[in-house]
Amino acid sequence: MERAMVVGLVIVLSVLVHSDAAGEECFDVRQHISTVTRYGVVKDVADNSFVASEIPNGCTPIHLNLVSRHGTRSPTKKRIRELDNLAAHLELLLKDAEEQKLSLQKIPTWLRNWKSPWKGKVKGGELISKGEDELYDLGTRIREKFSDLFNDEYHPDVYTMKATQVPRASASAVAFGMGLFSGRGSLGPGHHRAFAVSTESRASDIFLRFHDCCENYKDFRKRQEPFVHKLKEPFFDEITSALVRRYELNFTRQDTSSLWFLCKQEASLLDITDQACGLFSPSEVALLEWTDDLEVFILKGYGKSLNYRMGVPLLEDVVQSMEQAIQAKEENHPPGSYEKARLRFAHAETVVPFSCLLGLFLEKSEFQQIQREQPLQLPPKPPQKRKWRGSTVAPFAGNNMLVLYSCPSNANTSSNYFVQVLHNEHPIPMPGCDGSDFCPFEDFKERIVAPHLKHDYDTVCNANVETEVQMPATSKLSLLFRWLLSIFSPGKDDKRSQKDEL
Template sequence: MGGTQYAGGMNRNTCRSSYKVFIIFAAWSSHVEEADEKHLAHEGEDEMVELAERFQNRFPQILPEVYTNSTFQFRYTATQRTVESARHFTVGLFGRRVSRQVWFPEATYRDPVLRFYKLCKRWQVEVDKNPHSLLERMKFEDGPEMSAALKDVTFRLGFNETMSTGDARLLYITCAFETAWDHRAQSPWCAAFSESNMKVFEYAEDLEYYWIDGYGYNITYRQACPPIKDMMQHFLAEEIPGGEHKAPAVVYFTHSGTLLKMLAHLGLYRDENALLHSNYHTMGKHRKWRVGQIDSFGSSLAFILFRCNKQLKVLTLHQEKRVTLPGCPEFDLCPLNALKEQYRESWTDCNFDHICGLPPEAA
């Protein structure tokens, strides 16, 4: 590049650019209180309302605008963000006035269906609290790709000493959250990263989710059978004429940890090779396990049962888009019988206590 060189290796154009960034930083202040750390943001409230409206427009017979307890079954965990997600979703379905009349069962923090992993002691010991689960991320953050990204971010901000991974990660997270909270304004912290830098930090994050919430250890996704069993029991009730009545619409509000484990249990977004610190250049561009896409804010996973010429078939939607489950036809709805066969062990032999029990020496 041409231009007069200045101390620190920046040329005149870079100096101007950095000066503009610093002006934006000077005007920045955090509007988030520590007490609101795990609360649903206003953007999330709007997202739930709009999500409900889109699903209702798409499936008006399953999600009618008129509310009755016999038509809908709602459920959430004992956390502020799932409670508020549920309430704003009902605003999108029924309007603000009627939504106040919606009945919800008493929530539990360790819900056996919606937050099963909180009850899985073996997973907590062997994966969640096991430092080895973070080994691939740590190796990647000590590797050449992250080293180059840190130097790039440091240069862009005009610092003399290379930033630590922890500090740069904090900037990356702030950029992501502020972008999600206000899509009309760009977070100034995003200016610290080029597109290639973003991809490096994204891969480091994906490594952690892969090994703690995804395919890294089979205990992680094996334990996710309770919600699959719950879904199948609702569908199988439709096979029995005059059987026990089930609410036509069952809507659950849960957490990222639940959804990622369910996706892995279903066999979705599984790459041929495991995500490792050493295969960024082969897995970086075309990997299926990309948490920013498969588990973004306001994620949704839906199973819709259809009766087609007396045959029961299932449509699976993830992020409101059709996905093909293993064992199902690629260009048609999945016959319920095929789903039953593919996930037979999940709904007939979901022995959660056996899966999650600690061996005697670890108990």
């Protein structure tokens, strides 16, 4: 009997060890780098439990709205300097280890004499070739999927293209347009055609760069960023200690932060996953990813209603374009005389708030909470599951499409017009529309749009509202302590208290 129990225990342990090893083998770090994730790596990572709506027979798309982030880009000048500083500090750490005659056997070979791949670059932040491909291919797929919408002769008023006045966004619009209109012109061997991309001044673009124009938001972010970094510090310290033990180098918290940034750049831009990313275990990567997602949630997402309410002009613009399309349909305007698509190219700071305005990535109860102006809990810490992941909410080239359908009259519904929402080209449930991705247009306006329209942009952004009381340092430390307790020993009261003050 005892022998049987021992044999059984050995079998169970071997299965567990094998499953853990298999889990690590299939772990793709490129899917776990938050908003630095490349589009092709995650665009087909969807919620398998959601069953998309069947588009009823006779329903045809009559208008399409696209809000897209720019494609994969190079590091900014500030980040290039950070990587140069990392290289210099790593050199000092290795020299110090040699002087102390410490063993260097545990140090990965690549780390010795490492130099940043971007060393010597004086400019950064530009769209790279992978980013061009992402948008070009997206344009090609959209034309194929909605061929009836894009069969008209090109005119800038029929296919409106807008981008922010930032080169990587306007370059993304151009790459997309080349895919969308390829073969439709007479330019060069690819038979390309010229098309227009309009931009607004950065200082006044309240549709696509509202975060740059909203004074209350800029003030909120300036005051909140140090606090968010403080929330992340214990987790970086934990991982830093693990790195020091593992490699016997005196890494600092800043080294860990820079190495994590290097991991994301190598994985996303260069498809290198066995250098900087290889320094971290899968569980450490998951924790680092979560800290990034936490920051996006608090500073750009559902962490504060101001984050997305400042995007109301964009939401109004989307609805207005659909109403104009419905009017053109009702009045039988001839093809080529009205707009069929409004295509926008911007940033994560645009796509994330817009997703929040639509109520995406929420349970129905959470959607009701934000409608009642109640705060949400923070995304749960790994290994708990969460819907809010930067890699799917706003990867490079991440996008939301709202497709307006005209449907034949049906005794079962009073609406002839429906809105389908696609996130990264896949139907996604809208909690405000009973969890469906296909919503009667009037219900979409009443349940999802109307509550936001109570908040005027000028009032939200420029009046003395939605500002937070500056907490003294002792209060913030107390809050941080309670939050950490709630992470490791979660209790409803702790979480509610923490979010009410955030």
